[in-house]
Amino acid sequence: MKLTIINSIRTNNFNDEHVMQKITDMWKAASTDLAEHESVIYGVYHEYETDYKGDYTLSVAIEGETKPLITIPIDEKYKIFKVDTTEEQGIFNTWSKIWDEEKEGNLHRSYTYDLEKYYPNGNIEIHIAIK
Template sequence: MKLSIVKSIRTNNFNDEHVMQKITGMWKEASERLPKHESIYGVYHDYQSDYKGDYTLSISVEDSNGESFIEIPSNDPYRIFKVDTTEQGIYNTWNSIWEQEKAGILKRAYSFDFEKYYPNGEIEIYIAIK
């Protein structure tokens, strides 16, 4: 899958005290340029190590007119997590993912993970697995 990058940041969930401000600011800044009736992706890539290390988060769309792209290999296996639509849904789902990883239930590949935001409001998180 080839996605056009709208905006990217580099951050860390545990060592960057401004992580939430950076992420929400990036989404707010990019929102003007995002399509209204297409899926939007939050792609996590360029992992330094595991979920505690630095990573890049890119807001992306299925549009081939952008100047920079992310190419997500189509043959990578993924575990898909449906996100509930409550205000804390994404946060709660990521916490569940991290807990499953800590418990040894989820073996992550740390290649490309992504949140897929559907036009109908549904959200899924795709986690690359080994």
């Protein structure tokens, strides 16, 4: 799968006190380019330093092949987590569940490309790359 990057940041969930502001600002900056986009929008987590506690790059992307580009390997395996969009903190709660599953040894992540998929109908899924 080839995705065109709209905007990116580098951050850390645990050591960057401005992580939420950076993510919010990144999505706001991308919103102009996404206003007319009518298919799936991706939040792509990649370039992991280590695991979920390390630095990573987060990019807003759409399907397409213009530069800058992210190419997701077609043989990547994913575990899919559906986000409860009725909860105000649905995305954060889903990520918390993912981290808990990993801490408990029930999720073996590969730390290649993880995807948040935002569908036009309002549904959201988080696809976690697994070994």
